[in-house]
Amino acid sequence: MRSRWPGVAYLMILAAMLLMTACGGTSGSSSSNGNTSTSSNPGVLDPNKKYTVDFWEAFGIGANKTVIEDLTKQYMQAHPNVTVKLQAFDSYDTLQTKLTAAIAANKPPTMAQIYENWATQFQQSNALASLQPFISGKNGLSQQDLADFYPVLLKDGQIGGTQYMLPFNKSDLVLYYNADMLQKAGVQPPKTLQEFALDLTKLTKPDGSQWGLSYTPDVDGWSVLYKALGGGDFTSADGKSAAFADGQNKQYATQALGLLAPLAKAGAVHVTKSYNWQNDFISQKAAFGISTIATYAFLAKPIGNTFKFNEVPLPAGPAGQFTVLFGTNLAIFANANTDAQTAAWDYMKFLTNTQSNATFVKGTGYMPIRQSTFNSSDLQSYYEQVPARKVGPQSMGSAFVASAALGWSQCRNIITTNFTSAITGQLTPDAAMSKMAQSCNSALSQA
Structure with a gap:
């Protein structure tokens, strides 16, 4: 049998609920400005709250x-x-x-x-959330x-x-070059990987006092080469295996591992660790450097007026021009x-609004996250003063994130290690690929 509230008790409870509502005591209460609570209006601030x-x-x-x-x-x-x-x-x-x-x-x-x-x-x-x-x-x-x-x-x-997220501090890979050095050698900034290899050779001195490129190998450099050569996905749809090790992708992944090895052996690519490549670029021992646009400030301050340097998009391969999103x-x-x-x-x-983002971009060197930020008079004036800073945003259409798979962090370290071994000649590209695929598959499958 369904129970019923006695009439008097019901009225008393109803009166109490109305009183609580009038005093703002319930989660669905209305504030003095007429806005309902945050539960019904998520993201709306109540001026009467801290x-x-x-x-x-x-x-x-x-x-x-x-x-x-x-x-x-x-x-x-x-x-x-x-x-x-x-x-x-x-x-x-x-x-x-x-x-x-x-x-x-x-x-x-x-x-x-x-x-x-x-x-x-x-x-x-x-x-x-x-x-x-x-x-x-x-x-x-x-x-x-x-x-x-x-x-x-x-x-x-x-x-x-x-x-689940909004973009914040974003950057991508670009190619830095010593403009004075290239002009003196009669070399134009490369647009293709083939031109890049030729430029590196031209700008290398036989006595070892100058290299075409000073470079710290990492997974991101390899991933750009892999995509530029024709590679597809990096991980499977479920994130549990390495797609770069399957089918035609394996060929491009192996090519990417070995692409710089002959140049390193010939002395045109100087292999470094960590940020040591920056010291080589700043001291004019290297004509080129590969890094994110966020590196610009770290180069500009010590270089000062010593020489002119600039940025261009990374050289394109047979499959096109690519860059990594950071x-x-x-x-x-x-x-x-x-x-x-x-x-x-x-x-x-x-x-993330236009004005704040423009302030952030000018102060940090990161990319604009909004098109209105890039096109704003504020940022366009900034780009007129420092034209090199436009290269990163203009390359955004070719930017990619390799993978969001749980085991990808481990894969990144595995790939970096094997890419370094292939460039320095410690492993053949095929041997490096075999180790890389096996270890990365294990890391992904267990994540």
Whole structure:
């Protein structure tokens, strides 16, 4: 038999509920400005509330630190009821370790910088908050806003078609060259891999005092060669095996491993470790260098007026011109409280708007994430002063992210080791490929 509330008791409870609603005591309450709560209006700040956002990032030094701190102060001045606490870590490796531990302990920050494969890992435990409710909410992003982000960057923040991240500090690989050295030798910046090989030979001195290229081999350099030669995917659709080791891809992957080996043996490519190639380029011992656009500031300051240097897109191969997309995205964590998520979204919108992004680009050297930023008078004036800085954004249409698979971080190290061994002649390209494929398949299958 269905029970019924006695009439008097029902009226008393109803009156109490109405009183709580009038006082703002329920989760669905209305604020004085007429906006409903954050649960029904995700991302909408209540001016009568205080908010705190814990933002974990890896901008602990230099211009990056200065710019993010200045932008954050600017945001908090405009939003005095929001406190953004920046927690800077000394490296992305440290940031990843700390985030993984915090998620396991159910104590993540409100938001953080994260890479694509981290996002895949974190989302296995549903640790990331979908941005879709925020995007479609009253304080969201219009279709015009979404179209303003470079498509490759917006897609980079998706998992299974759902937007979990917005782009933040993005860069790509370019070719740096000593313009004075090339002009003196009558050499034009190369547009193809074939021209590049010829230029490296021309700009190498027999006595070993000058190399065409000073280079620290890494997975990213190999991946560009692999794509330029005709390679396809890097990992299988399920992320459990190395697609670069299958079928025709294997041929291109092996070619990419051995492409620079003859040039290194002839002395045209000087193999270095870590950032030592920069010292060679700065001291004019090398005509070319391969690195991200974010390296520009690290070269410009010590070079000063010693010589002119510039950037061009990486040389194209038979399959076209390619470059690797670097940098992190911004994400909000699912276990952060609702109010913190609300403020995090508003702060994220601020960091990624046209004006803030232009400030960020000029201060750090990273790429614009919006087309309106690139086309703004502010940034165009900047590019007129430093034309080289346009190369990275203009190459974005050919940029790729190799893989977001869980085991790809291990694969990156494996590929770097074997690519180095192939260039230096410690392994033949075939032997390096065999080791690389076996180890990478193992890492992916166990992730």
